[in-house]
Amino acid sequence: MAELAWWRSGIFYQVYPRSFQDSDGDGVGDLEGIRRRLGYLKELGVDAVWISPIFPSPMADFGYDVSDYCDIHPLFGDLAGFDRLVAEAHALGLKIVLDFVPNHSSDAHPWFAESRASRASPKRDWYVWRDPAPGGGPPNNWMSNFGGSAWTFDEDTGQYYYHAFLKEQPDLNWRNPEVRAAMNDVLRFWMRRGVDGFRVDVIWHLLKDKDFRDDPPNPDYRPGDADIRSVLQTRSTDQPEVHEVIAELRATLDEFGDRVLIGEIYLPVERLVAYYGADLGGAHLPFNFQLILAEWRARGLARLIDEYEAALPEGGWPNWVLGNHDQPRVATRIGPRQARVAAMLLLTLRGTPTIYYGDEIGLENVPVPSAEAQDPWERNEPGLGLGRDPERTPMQWDASDNAGFTAGRPWLPLGADHTTRNVAVLDRDPHSILSLYRRLIALRQDPILTTGAYHAVEAEGDVLAYERRLDGRRWLVALNLGPEQRRLRLPECDRTGGKLLLSTFLDRTGTVSDPLQLRPDEGVIVSLA
Structure with a gap:
């Protein structure tokens, strides 16, 4: 049954x-808006919708500063509207996954108000408080991911509190069993409302070094780099005991049956795979961001795929991600032609793929001047290009005013191409990137792509090639990552050729012969047997 789990076969x-x-019409998307677009997602062919935070929040970090874990921010709707969304999604066969932000709350959360009220507060130990260092100043050298020290001094109680991100986002103390119990109850609250799983924000941050030792300095830090790069976060993150905490979260999900636990983790692959947990009792899917961070070169990508496959624990299920709300869009990173090749890579590798909204229409980063920046990281460290607004701009639905996203003024600017790059226009173009995504997703319904084995194929130049194999059947995926025409010799036993199932250009089918001809920036799927 494990092989049939929806989160393994789904997108x-x-x-x-x-x-x-x-x-x-307020210029900000909401739950009712998502509900109205469920038909589009069903037609696209995806299986699960992961929704970034929608909880009550002062919006210091756009919802990643939660002031109530068991309600909906009025900006997005209410619990009744959320229930309608879940019910309608389930009726269409779609799963709903929520973003869960347990590492830190908002400083406006009642828990933190009680914690900072006095050193004798019953909830004082729910957050991370420390005395000043001998001689004054922060307790250690831990840095905020958004710039500056990760410690803020509280004048009233004479101690510092820790915040891995903004000072408005104090870190919870996950070494306190009361915190753990409260957070597991939050998961139960949402699963009782039908939620099918959770993506856990910065899951590798949950526990810190119990002795609060300094992080070692980063020898590769250079002046002008972001503050967080001045240290190696080996003490402030990724502590061995974190896996006990994750096992508790997993056990809570297991109380409700077929749910999924996804962990956001930016770590090297050998540390990432530890988050599957002992006997696979940790995260079902520790997010694998290698395709986002890697240089777009065939030999390097082939190596990272092989290393990831080899590092997976027995029974561990792979997963792949091309983009998210924290990273530049794939079409900006590698260009619009290669974005089509990347889509074929994402949807033909072994494991669960995640699509970031708008990637299926080739959305690119939209420039947002620093003076108009919404992202707190950009405001805290201006001029370093750290702002995440450009990859968070509104979805482009049609050629009408504001691209069909809103009747009001969008909270972030639309792309200059919104009258031509939108769902309505691309839907009518049989060769568009949206059409490619739909064809790839439809092709992925074949078990060879959902459960088949991965087998690397030797290639020359900037060509990445591999096979998916199942029950004697073999599909070859060949991706030309460069701007020049390339050839790929078929395996010796297949020199007579094969059947072309799909090209990223959506302009050819039929048989292919040896050697396989790849046009610039083209990817193909070929049935060999």
Whole structure:
């Protein structure tokens, strides 16, 4: 039955709710907007919708600063609207996955208000408080991911509190069993409402070094780099005991049956795979961001795929991601032609793929001047290009005013190409990137792509090639990552050729012969047997 789990065979689609669809004209997307677009997601062919945070929040970090874990921010709707969304999604056969932000709350959360009220507060130990260093100043050298020290001094109680991100996002103390119990109850609250799983924000941050030792300095840090790069976060993150905490979260999900636990983890692959947990009792899917961070070269990509496959624990299920709300869009990173090749890579590798909203229409980063930046990281460290607004801009639905996203003023600017790069226009073009995504997703319904084995194929030049194999059947995936025409010799036993199932250009089918001809920036899928 494990092989048939929906999160293994399915495709995830990330919705950034502020930017997907606005239903009330305030310029910000909402739950009703998502509900109205469920038909589009069903037609696209995805299986699960992951929704970034929608909880009550002062919005210091756009919902990643939660002030109530068991409600909906009025900006997005209410619990009744959420229930309607879940019910309608389930009726269409779609799963709903929520973003869960347990590492830190908002400083406006009642828990933190009680914690900072006095050193004797019953909830004092729910957060991370420390005395100043001898002689004054922060307790250690831990840095905020958004710039500056990760410690803020509280004048009233004479101690510092720790925040891995903004000072408005104090870290919870996950060494306190009361915190753990409260957070597991949050998961139960949402699963009782029908939620099918959770993507856990910065899961590798949950526990810190119990002795609060300094992080070692980063020898590769250079002046002008972001502050967080000045240290190696080996003490402030990724502590061995974190796996006990994750096992508790997993056990809570297991109480409700077929749910999924996804962990956000930016770590090298050998440390990433530890988050599957002992006997696979950790995260079902520790997010694998290698395709986002890697140089777009065939030999390097082939190596990282092989290393990841080899590092997976027995029974561990792979997963792949091309983009998300924190990273530049794939069409910007590698260009629009290669974005089509990347789509074929994502949807033919072994494991669960996640699509970031808008990638299926080739959305690119939209420039947002620093003076108009919404992202707190950009405001805290201006001029370093750290802002994440450009990859969070509104979905482009049609050629009408504001691209069909809102009747009001969008909270972030639309792309200059929104009258031509939108769902309505691309839907009518049989050769568009949207048509390619739909064809790839349809092809992925074949068990050879959902459960078949991965087998690397030797290739020359900037060509990445591999086979998917199942029950004697073999599909070859050949991806030309460069701007020049390339040839690929077919395996010796297949020199008579094969059947071309799909090209990223969507302009040819039929038989192919040896050697396989690849046009510049082209990817193909060939049935060999």
